[in-house]
Amino acid sequence: MSFISSLPSSNAMTDEEFRLFKTLVYDECGIHLKPEKKDFMQNRVNQRMRATGIKSYYRYYKLITGDGADFKAELLALLDALTINETSFYRNxxxxxxxxxxxxxxxxxxxxxxxxxxxxxxxxxxxxxxxxxxxxxxxxxxxxxxxxxxxxxxxxxxxxxxxxxxxxxxxxxxxxxxxxxxxxxxxxxxxxxxxxxxxxxxxxxxxxxxxxxxxxxxxxxxxxxxxxxxxxxxxxxxxxxxxxxxxxxxxxxxxxxxxxxxxxxxxxxxxxxxxxxxxxxxxx
Ligand SMILES: C[S@@+](CC[C@H](N)C(=O)[O-])C[C@H]1O[C@@H](n2cnc3c(N)ncnc32)[C@H](O)[C@@H]1O
Missing domain, CATH: 3.40.50.150 (Vaccinia Virus protein VP39)
Known part of the structure; x- marks a missing residue:
């Protein structure tokens, strides 16, 4: 069973939460996530929430936009998780x-x-x-x-x-x-x-x-x-x-x-x- 489908429904990301994270990601690193990328975003944010032990999107969002000591490191970890890193030797x-x-x-x-x-x-x-x-x-x-x-x-x-x-x-x-x-x-x-x-x-x-x-x-x-x-x-x-x-x-x-x-x-x-x-x- 995939992680997304095993999530409790209360943990599904709302459109408003998606919009908040999407705007933040765009402002921070230019990556433009279309609405069809909502599952991808939810999956990666959930990964980071598990790693930090935070259970709500709102609290996680507060953490990565706050001024606490760890906010920058956690924001970078989220951006890292959202990058697509496909590459190869002698590509093209x-x-x-x-x-x-x-x-x-x-x-x-x-x-x-x-x-x-x-x-x-x-x-x-x-x-x-x-x-x-x-x-x-x-x-x-x-x-x-x-x-x-x-x-x-x-x-x-x-x-x-x-x-x-x-x-x-x-x-x-x-x-x-x-x-x-x-x-x-x-x-x-x-x-x-x-x-x-x-x-x-x-x-x-x-x-x-x-x-x-x-x-x-x-x-x-x-x-x-x-x-x-x-x-x-x-x-x-x-x-x-x-x-x-x-x-x-x-x-x-x-x-x-x-x-x-x-x-x-x-x-x-x-x-x-x-x-x-x-x-x-x-x-x-
Ligand atoms: C698909 S890979 C391309 C790798 C290599 N250039 C190639 O063509 O094989 C895209 C890379 O761009 C990086 N990237 C995405 N947004 C970036 C940004 N705002 N600043 C620096 N690197 C970024 C990602 O982390 C990822 O490693």
Whole structure:
């Protein structure tokens, strides 16, 4: 029996309670939950209520909107529980081919000509780390002179749970789809049936908490990957987030979005580039 159907009816979330939580979640992290997501919300709020020993929605809402010592931590735990963290290595391969074969060579060429050997890449909404580790593997494969560069991959997420997993960099075999044997040997150590990212690759990446609703002071970023995150935001929030990306990108910097995400009607300060089913936006 599912948890929802085993709930006493008195514990079902009312429309008004749903509206309160939905508004709070939207204000805090931009995630826009439609009415059909009420069961999902109820389920996740109930999870957190069980963890905190609170029995009423009202009291739980008071806790996460109050000014008690634990309110921020509990609010973060609820937001964490509401995030969708699906990801994989080499997700959207045609787009990563475009990164590897077109955007990256153009960027490196431009930087070498200026004697600028620094490279800053941001994986925004990095989930369990497969995206930043994929980027690091591509850089390592392509840049034969990588040791002469100052490479930083900033990987951020709202969910502390996924950030911790990303930082550990340990993946079961079934999550290794997309990685060929060569790369598995080169970049991972096999341990008790799992695969652990080698330190050489890990040290290129800094994992950190960041809520995309806020500016983080980043500047001169060469490439932003923010894939499969905007889909959870409404148009207004997308506009604000994209404007912040535009500001933190270096001139001619690249922005990679998920394959269902578009800047059409959101921001026209980027040039759209597509090749062989891969797409990217470049700052004008
Ligand atoms: C579906 S995953 C995408 C992971 C990866 N970018 C990919 O394409 O495989 C979306 C991630 O965005 C994060 N996220 C959602 N809202 C966020 C926000 N306001 N700030 C930062 N990260 C957020 C979620 O925690 C989740 O890990």
């Amino acid at each position: 391969k045609p787009q990563l081919d475009l990164f590897q074969n077109i955007a990256l060579p153009e960027l490196l060429h431009r930087k070498r000509a200026k004697n600028d050997f620094s490279l800053k890449i941001w994986s925004a909404g990095c989930s369990m780390g497969q995206e930043p580790y994929t980027i690091a593997m591509i850089l390592n494969d392509v840049m034969t002179d990588i040791k002469g560069w100052k490479v930083s991959i900033l990987a951020s997420d709202l969910s502390l749970t996924v950030l911790e997993a990303a930082q550990q960099g340990i993946y079961p075999k079934e999550k290794m789809d997309g990685i060929d044997e060569n790369s598995a040997r080169k970049y991972f150590v096999e341990k008790d049936g799992n695969f652990q990212v080698k330190e050489d690759l890990k040290r290129l990446i800094t994992f950190d908490f960041h809520n995309l609703m806020y500016d983080n002071g980043f500047s001169n970023i060469d490439v932003v990957f923010c894939r499969n995150v905007l889909i959870y935001f409404d148009m207004q929030t997308q506009k604000e987030v994209i404007e912040r990306f535009h500001q933190c990108l270096a001139p001619k910097g690249y922005l990679f979005l998920g394959h269902t995400e578009t800047l059409q009607g959101v921001n026209d300060n980027f040039v759209f580039i597509h090749k062989d089913r891969g797409t990217v936006y470049q700052k004008k």
